[in-house]
Amino acid sequence: MKMREQMDAAEVNILHTYNRFPVMIDRGEGCYVYDTEGKKYLDFAAGIAVNALGYHYPGYDEALKAQIDKLLHISNLYYNEPMSEAGEKLIKACGMSKAFFTNSGTEAIEGALKAARKYAFLRDGFADHEIIAMNHSFHGRSMGALSVTGNAHYREPFEPLIGGVKFADFNDLDSVKAQITEKTCAILLETVQGEGGIYPAQEDFLKELRAICDEKDILLIFDEIQCGMGRTGKYFAWQWYGVKPDIMTCAKALGSGVPVGAFVLGEKAAAASLVPGDHGTTYGGNPFVCAAVSKVFDIFEQDHILDHVQELTPYLEETLDKLAEKYDCVAARRGRGFIQGLVIAGRPVGDVVNKALAKGLLVISAGSDVLRLVPPLVITKENIDEMASILDQCLAE
């Protein structure tokens, strides 16, 4: 079957909730993927910031295959070794207290919101607490995660969502302060806003939020689903700022390709929030996905993945800055480490993305006008040069 026919066949049975790119991806190798007609693409999208180790990283497949041969799933009613190991490594990486594994980022957000509300409920003896989230944020598509997603277009058709959610402006302390009431139990934000358009948090903003949260016993929740797991050059982006959250969510690159997320509680939240019966999941943290998480942490340590990201970040930034200088239609570059955005002005960002696809480069957009680059963390200088050369051609057209 020709690729076009394969895509039409998929549309027959798959609900049309995505306007997919006109390509059927067949396999990956390193930092490249191939479509079913054999065309090769350099991957600067990484399955939306998931494939941190690219494709078939040495040792990764073997670890998953070995776990398939032992035990795929057993439920959370029993202990299993991969979860125990993955939990230990995740907690060590963030220096927090307790982890709960989920199937997705969305579910990690759900758990984080429940933990925050339960904490306030236990403290005050009553419910009805409020959560402050940010405009232009993205936290997922379930009814709870959507409730804290700062994009009215996504929320509107599904209202009423959960109550008690207020929105403030990212990097604007006064705007957050204006939303704080006696009922506020948590402030939720992405350390680097991803889908909203690649906006890193400012250091003062995070430090002042931390101070307010400490003063008023409000839980500070950082969504590290997209910017975490090494993407900025540290395991978690907040580790650059010296501002530790009370609750953190993680997913996407956590398993580098298997569906897994986690919410992690600091000591305060862990000591007084969710207890047996409060929260659960059938699949979450099963032996298969946790074997992947555990192996990902091992590879990060053995192969110094964080150092690699830090070493190559200046080169990636300089390369993108050169494109921004050369072309009027690139208004700015924003980002941190390997989560970078080029603001495209005067022409649709989708036009650049489609041209890149045709020329063998996978990139995606963020917000309405940002070209997003979230490559595997194992890209080389040569990969960056190739990306820049293709983008150069696309921007010139």
Ligand SMILES: *Cc1c(COP(=O)(O)O)cnc(C)c1O
């Ligand atoms: C992708 C994303 C989510 C949702 O994660 P899913 O795995 O798609 O459920 C939540 N928050 C942020 C910051 C994300 O980038």
